[in-house]
Amino acid sequence: MRSDSNVTSERANFVTHLECGATGERLPANEIHNLSPAGKPIIVRYDLEAMGRTLDRDELDRRPADLWRYRELLPVRHASDIVSLGESATPIVHLSSAAGERVYVKDEGRLPTGSFKARGLCVAVSMAKSFGITKVAMPSNGNAGAALAAYGARAGMEITVFCPTDTPEINIRETLIHGARVERVDGYIDDCGRRVAEGREREGWFDMSTLKEPYRIEGKKTMGLELAQQLDWTLPDVIFYPTGGGTGLIGMWKAFQELEQLGWISGVLPRMVAVQATGCAPIVRAFESGAPHAERWENAATLAVGIRVPSAIGDFLILEALRASNGFALAVDDDAIVSARDRVARSDGVLLCPEGAATYAAYEQAVNEGRVAQDEQVVLFNCATGLKYPL
Numbered sequence: 001m002r003s004d005s006n007v008t009s010e011r012a013n014f015v016t017h018l019e020c021g022a023t024g025e026r027l028p029a030n031e032i033h034n035l036s037p038a039g040k041p042i043i044v045r046y047d048l049e050a051m052g053r054t055l056d057r058d059e060l061d062r063r064p065a066d067l068w069r070y071r072e073l074l075p076v077r078h079a080s081d082i083v084s085l086g087e088s089a090t091p092i093v094h095l096s097s098a099a100g101e102r103v104y105v106k107d108e109g110r111l112p113t114g115s116f117k118a119r120g121l122c123v124a125v126s127m128a129k130s131f132g133i134t135k136v137a138m139p140s141n142g143n144a145g146a147a148l149a150a151y152g153a154r155a156g157m158e159i160t161v162f163c164p165t166d167t168p169e170i171n172i173r174e175t176l177i178h179g180a181r182v183e184r185v186d187g188y189i190d191d192c193g194r195r196v197a198e199g200r201e202r203e204g205w206f207d208m209s210t211l212k213e214p215y216r217i218e219g220k221k222t223m224g225l226e227l228a229q230q231l232d233w234t235l236p237d238v239i240f241y242p243t244g245g246g247t248g249l250i251g252m253w254k255a256f257q258e259l260e261q262l263g264w265i266s267g268v269l270p271r272m273v274a275v276q277a278t279g280c281a282p283i284v285r286a287f288e289s290g291a292p293h294a295e296r297w298e299n300a301a302t303l304a305v306g307i308r309v310p311s312a313i314g315d316f317l318i319l320e321a322l323r324a325s326n327g328f329a330l331a332v333d334d335d336a337i338v339s340a341r342d343r344v345a346r347s348d349g350v351l352l353c354p355e356g357a358a359t360y361a362a363y364e365q366a367v368n369e370g371r372v373a374q375d376e377q378v379v380l381f382n383c384a385t386g387l388k389y390p391l
């Protein structure tokens with residue numbers, strides 16, 4: 001075993017405590033948690049001052065380029081608890097077909113299981129392992145369930161995934177091949193979430209639903225850390241993120257605050273743009289009405305199933321990040337998504353997933369509406385490999 005691996009080397013941990021994302025109530029870090037006592041997502045806090053004294057950002061360049069190089073900013077205490085499939089840093093690819101000169105896609109489709117759900121779930125499963133959890137359940141529109149099945153298999157856990165009946169077959173097959181149990185539910189992802197909640201006591205499941213445990217945010221946060229490091233500790237002017245439950249958007253915004261506190265980045269933070277589909281746009285509606293929370297979206301419909309999330313428990317955190325960053329929320333329709341996917345595939349050779357294509361369509365719309373200037377540096381997130389969507 002190479003001693004310079006991020007996964008096997010000694011670990012330092014700087015977690016001080018957890019806190020409720022709504023009330024700020026402090027919670028102990030060394031216990032199993034789902035939602036806070038107020039029923040809201042829980043956020044992990046670190047002693048960034050102490051971390052800054054022992055770690056400098058140039059040290060990160062000398063480590064292997066994967067997610068675990070940010071180990072001091074992650075909650076896993078012991079290297080032996082890490083469940084990893086090789087979460088390599090993902091490339092930032094320039095798109096010459098775009099209206100602006102400086103438009104890039106961060107291609108998260110290169111991660112294990114072909115989507116960025118791997119980032120959240122490798123950290124959440126590692127933490128579950130550290131607490132001795134052996135049975136896990138979650139609702140999923142496809143990619144999260146597949147990633148949980150893969151990491152769960154590696155950790156020797158018993159996994160149950162609830163999917164809407166129209167979840168892409170390719171994701172369901174992938175999940176089953178990893179040995180997970182899959183239950184199809186006639187409804188949306190929040191209906192699936194209710195099934196997890198109902199079975200929790202009876203089956204002894206740990207509920208790993210989006211934002212209903214503290215650690216998937218920490219894994220997704222590494223998108224923001226990685227982006228900053230790849231851009232030599234600068235950040236783009238605007239980030240377009242396909243928003244379902246919002247874990248990645250909330251996580252990246254948290255990453256930027258932490259990097260600021262460490263003094264590793266300075267200047268104006270990126271405007272965060274939440275991209276949704278016109279057939280399911282609860283965050284866009286709430287953003288535009290100035291509301292602090294989003295109402296459930298009824299009869300949700302879009303081919304971009306990864307962002308078909310009628311109600312998000314972290315809605316207030318998404319909206320806070322959009323407003324604090326001077327960003328906004330935008331919805332695009334399925335025709336615009338397919339058209340964007342086809343144009344980028346033909347002219348740039350990049351096969352975006354539908355959700356990634358939605359960010360490109362939203363970028364075009366934002367430029368047309370004068371909300372983003374053509375000379376601004378923009379990063380779009382392609383959250384899964386286009387190969388998973390033989391549409």
Ligand SMILES: *Cc1c(COP(=O)(O)O)cnc(C)c1O
Pocket residue numbers: 115117143144210242243244245246247248249306307353355356383384
């Ligand atoms: C899960 C998923 C999203 C939404 O991610 P969140 O962080 O939960 O908002 C977007 N695109 C794809 C491909 C996904 O699998």
